[in-house]
Amino acid sequence: MTNTSSGVLLDIHTSALAGMGSMPRHFERWAALAADESSPDADLGEELFRSLLISGDEALTALWGRHLTSWDFAENPPWGADTPARTDERRAVVYERLRFGSELRKVLDEAVPVAKVPGATVITREFTPWYTPERAAARSFYWTAYEQKLRDKGWPETAIAGLDQASRAVVERLADPEQPAARQAKGLVVGYVQSGKTANFTGVAAKAIDAGYRLVIVLGGTLNLLRAQTQRRLDMELIGQENILRGADVTDVDSLVGVDYVGDDEGWPEFVRHGGRPSTLGAFDIERLTTRDNDYKSLAQGIRALEFEKRVPTRPLHDSANLHHTAARILVVKKNKAVLTKLVKDLKQIHGILGELPTLIIDDESDQASVNTSDPKKWERGSTERTAINGLISKLLGLLPRAQYIGYTATPFANVFIDPGDDMDIFPSDFLISLPRPAGYMGVQDFHDLNSSVPVEERTYANSQEKAHVRGIYDSTGDRLQEAMDAFVLSGALKLYRADHGVHSANFRHHTMLAHESVRQDDHADLALRINSMWHQAGYSSAAGHERLASLWEADFTPVSAAYASDLPSPSSYEELRPYVNLARQRIGSGGQPVIVVNGDTDRYFAQLDLDFDRTPNVWKILVGGTKLSRGFTVEGLTVTYYRRTTQQGDTLMQMGRWFGFRSGYRDLVRLYIGREEPFGRDKSVDLYEAYEAVCRDEETFREQLAQYSVMVDGEPQVTPVQIPPLVAQHLPWLKPSARNKMFNAELVEIRSPGRPIEPAAYPLNGTVTKRNTERWRSLLQALSTTPVSFSNPPDNSSTLTRTFTALTGTVTHSDLISVLSGLEWERPRYFDPHLTYLRQLDGTLAQVDDWLLISPRLASDNRIEASVLGSAPLSLVRRSIQDGKSSFGRIASVEHRTAAQRLINDAAGAPAQIGSKTGIALVYPVVEGSSPDSVRAAVRNGAADPSKIVMAFTLVPPRSATSADRRLVRFRAKDSRHHNEATVPARTPV
Structure with a gap:
């Protein structure tokens, strides 16, 4: 083996890879061509290449990292053998074309792992x-x-x-x-x-x-x-x-x-x-x-x-x-x-x-x-x-x-x-x-425990995003503004500590807190004055102030950082942190003014603020404002947010989320103080935190549907952009997706959901209609057994416990279920039609579904109120509430029940399975609308439920096989025959 220097080899590899163009080719041949011109005696063997990678040759690793990653990410390249991008299968095709041996492949996989991330x-x-x-x-x-x-x-x-x-x-x-x-x-x-x-x-x-x-x-x-x-x-x-x-x-x-x-x-x-x-x-x-x-x-x-x-x-x-x-x-x-x-x-x-x-x-x-x-x-x-x-x-x-x-x-x-x-x-x-959610991004999902299967009482800093980052502002807790300011000082001190102990200090150039309570400028002035007064009375250099900070550091920041930033330097005691607290206090209070009000409408106003984060060396301040802080204006270094303002538009609410972004080096220090059950309008209340969760679900549902429908069928798109609007979801009726002055009038004819939950929520609450709907369920309810069956969910990433519940079960034919669903009345006419169109085809027209397993879950014994519904076995009544102004329940099935149903459906695709591959799951809930257990008791007399007060709600999960060869998931029809080639027509009435 010749003694080829790493520099010479790097030049050869660079030339060889450049010569290949956009596709991987037989590497040894291309390297030989490059070596002929520069170093004809160079060692081009895989052993030397592998040894340099193992020894940590950064330049060579970076070179191959660029090219391997580029090939990994290529969408449908002609040389890719139809392998999906960013998969092991794609990487294997790349290695085959390069003619690399198994040992070199292993080393390259370790040096440049396949990034299995979603694409756009x-x-x-x-x-x-x-x-x-x-x-x-x-x-x-x-x-x-x-x-x-x-x-x-x-x-x-x-x-x-x-x-x-x-x-x-x-x-x-x-x-x-x-x-x-x-x-x-x-x-x-x-x-x-x-x-x-x-x-x-x-x-x-x-x-x-x-x-x-x-x-x-x-x-x-x-x-x-x-x-x-x-x-x-x-x-x-x-x-x-x-x-x-x-x-x-x-x-x-x-x-x-x-x-x-x-x-x-x-x-x-x-x-x-x-x-x-x-x-x-x-x-x-x-x-x-x-x-x-x-x-x-x-x-x-x-x-x-x-x-x-x-x-x-x-x-x-x-x-x-x-x-x-x-x-x-x-x-x-x-x-x-x-x-x-x-x-x-x-x-x-x-x-x-x-x-x-x-x-x-x-x-x-x-x-x-x-x-x-x-x-x-x-x-x-x-x-x-x-x-x-x-x-x-x-x-x-x-x-x-x-x-x-x-x-x-x-x-x-x-x-x-x-x-x-x-x-x-x-x-x-x-x-x-x-666009995919970028790595390192901290968005709304990172402040909510969406679909967490961990019971609320078992959530900790380690398994709950809410407990780690969110601090609710309730009437019972007071406004917590002082605590938010203390958290701002502490997080600044911890940033300075980390910068002194090897963490890249550029991450901490700016350090800001945002206080957002109102859109009114007079309110901003009042809040700024109050914060300024509190700052000067906080005693951050006094024994009492340090005692307060030490308590917050020990009770809040220490456990959260241990759970989320164990790889970052952390002080062993508050005394070790104390000098940095003093430095943080000095930076924030520099000029005697820790607060900046941001609410002007003119460029001159913003120029006077000196808030250009690009040109100002360090901004360590508390920003008070409203609308001007809610769009486009990036608040750099934002670590603590104090947020209590409401809105009725989902997109406006999301744009107010200035606490979303990249928080490299201080993700664990981010805190959101947010209003819970704040007064909003007449006789209404709004939980801002729940509102964010709702709009997050709206947007994630939208993105998930886009991902589903982006799959081409026979080389043609399933949907085009003009067909997108009917896919927009809305979890909270009062929180509209946008201020829509113009609407589409498309008719969504069918939604196919193979292996995915269907959960309608817009049930009528009129007693007469409710009774009619409930009576239609009579024959199906008779199919439920009297002996409870146990279901379990094994441990997952969020919990080490096996979680169980019991339920009454029964099996009904597909035609019997469809007969009941077809007769139901809804709060909004034709609300369920797109799903029903799909379900009706599962008798063999679209795909064969033989039967459905009914599951009527039982609540924990200490919360259970049971009653017979139209002569059925005693069922566990479920309480769900609808706030003023809503037209539907926020949810029906619990996470535990949906998880168990989904596992049954997923397992049915293999063998052995608890249900057949042509069996669907129907979670059935006798729901009583109300905000307290008393409303449930009021619906029961002598062990029987009043059918006029029982909403028979359900969640369906069709089998995964319940689809057709064309794999289409949605179908549209234009309302106006003059636009028969269009999926949508101009709106004539508000939708």
């Missing part, structure tokens, strides 16, 4: 593929620079590969910028609140510019502060120093006067460097039509900057002979009527070229201001009056026939409720992409 979910209509891997690789100047910038920032290869795939999914659905015929595509990208959507649209912009888009308009917020944040991000990570300097000599002080960032932004050295002006490096320049401090202005230079010169005048601009030799223009503009009006005016003055100009419009927070909210009645009368911003976006689309529109949002419901028949509006008619 794509709902699309058919499109013509044009953005091939070869075309993307041929022109990738700005994407390559951005990709390297992300590596420099510490992004792992899996995150970069995920961004690569997600951004590719967007770009390939835009129109080919070189195609002769003009076409517009409109799409929506759905992320999570504060989850890195900017990174995605920066990647999309980079790839689109490389591919040939020459005008990029980014709609970045409604305030200049937000616009400037987006401008800086694009300047730093995409546009780069050379394009910003525009030929200015960095050594000539005079030539740098007035140049953005130079001299007054400490991050300037971190801005992307291309190694020279791109136009001198075989690429093309990017000209900024907006700067850090200046939005778009109607100036002569602005008009000239929008004029494009053709290299070949006789050909259109979109011809490749011209397109790839002209500079791209980027504008980052506010969603402001005056600014957009200037832009529209200037574009109108450019004659001839607009029809040839490939344009990309990126709309950040696209459900804010962009959506048309004019009175639908005006549209019915033929008026096409639009709201201001929506109208100006429509004008841009009208002026630029090659413009592609992409909306970005974390709250998509307002966008999918836009009229799809309005050609000039921004409905995402071509694609809807749901």
Whole structure:
């Protein structure tokens, strides 16, 4: 074996992998070709390669990490043998093509594990593929620079590969910028609140510019502060120093006067460097039509900057002979009527070229201001009056026939409720992409125990997200504001302690607390004054103050950190932490003012706050505000939130969740103080924490359905974007998905649920109707045995205990069950029809279901009230309540019961099984509506239940085999025959 240095081997491997292009090939052959040119005697054997990986050669491992991860993430590559992305099967195909031996494979798997993470979910209509891997690789100047910038920032290869795939999914659905015929595509990208959507649209912009888009308009917020944040991000990570300097000599002080960032932004050295002006490096320049401090202005230079010169005048601009030799223009503009009006005016003055100009419009927070909210009645009368911003976006689309529109949002419901028949509006008619939840992100799921099977009384800091991070504000607890402030000081001290003990200090540059109680500015002033007074009276440097902090540290922070951050340094005692408490107190109270009120409406106001987290070295403050803190404004370093404000719109509620985001190095320190059972309106109460859980379930249901329906069937999409709105769920009737001024009128004909729960909840509570419904169950209830059967759920990740319950059971035929379900009446007409259409086909038309196992669970003996229902065996009555204003129960089946039913259904697919593969499960509950056990007792007389007070509620789980070969899960029908080719028609009445 020759003594080949690791540096030489790295060069050979780099050249070999580069030569392969986008697919894995016989590595030894390609390495030999590379070695012939540089080191013909190099040792290319697997033994040396393996030994270098085992010894921890970082450069070699990083090189292979990039390529293996890229191949792992490739969607449906021609060489992939139909293996799913991000699986062991895909990695095995890669190794086979590389011709690697088993020992080398094992070492590579350890060095670069397969990232088994979900990809983006794509709902699309058919499109013509044009953005091939070869075309993307041929022109990738700005994407390559951005990709390297992300590596420099510490992004792992899996995150970069995920961004690569997600951004590719967007770009390939835009129109080919070189195609002769003009076409517009409109799409929506759905992320999570504060989850890195900017990174995605920066990647999309980079790839689109490389591919040939020459005008990029980014709609970045409604305030200049937000616009400037987006401008800086694009300047730093995409546009780069050379394009910003525009030929200015960095050594000539005079030539740098007035140049953005130079001299007054400490991050300037971190801005992307291309190694020279791109136009001198075989690429093309990017000209900024907006700067850090200046939005778009109607100036002569602005008009000239929008004029494009053709290299070949006789050909259109979109011809490749011209397109790839002209500079791209980027504008980052506010969603402001005056600014957009200037832009529209200037574009109108450019004659001839607009029809040839490939344009990309990126709309950040696209459900804010962009959506048309004019009175639908005006549209019915033929008026096409639009709201201001929506109208100006429509004008841009009208002026630029090659413009592609992409909306970005974390709250998509307002966008999918836009009229799809309005050609000039921004409905995402071509694609809807749901981004996966990124690694390290802390979202609403991390503050709730969704579907936890651990009983409430058994939950601990270790097995409950709520106990770890949430501190409820009840009437009985007082307002807990002092405790929240103490938690803010303690968490700051722990950050400083960790920074002193080896944790990357950049994670703790900013440290903030948010207090949000009201939208009224007078209330903000009062709250800020109160917090300021409490701060100066808290005694953080006194013995009493330290005693209070020590108690909170020991009772709260110590056990939570032990459960969630055992790998991070932690003080052994409060005395060890005490010096850092003093430092934290000094930072927060610097200038004698620990509180900043954030509620202004003007750019001047925000400029005075000095709250630019990019340009301010350290912000350690308590922020008090309302609406201005609830969208777009990223509160960096947010660790403690004190939140008591209510809203009736789900998307607004989610946008208020500023405590969502990335909390590297201090995830365990995050605390949410939130109102429970707060007064809200007349004779109503709202539990804010439960409201967040409800809207979380709404959105997760939406995302889960998108994932289901994104699977192509026979090469065609199951649903297209115009069919999305009927999928929107709503768990709390008073908490609407969005402020919907226009609704679709689609008719959802069928929902198929093989192996998945069906749980209707909109039961009528009228005594007469309830009695009729209950009487229809008489024959099925007679099938229940009198001997209880035991069911159990084995230990899982959330509990080490086996959990059991008993139930009465019985078996009924499929036709008998359908006969009962078909006769039921509902609170909302036709509410159950889409499910019933599916269930009726399970007699052999769609798939064969022979029978159903009825399970009537029994409550624990100390809570059980039993009664016969229409002569049945004594059943355990269940209490469920409906709050004022609701039209349905929040839930029917308990987690334990659904888990047991799901296990039976899943196990039935194998052998041996407790039920047959053609048997479904029906969890049956005799429900009494009420908020106390007395309501249940009142429904029983002499051991028999009053059928007018019993709602026979149920949850069905069809067998997994209950589907057809076409695998379709939904079916739509248009109400109006004049739109027989459409899945939806314009709404005539509110839905």
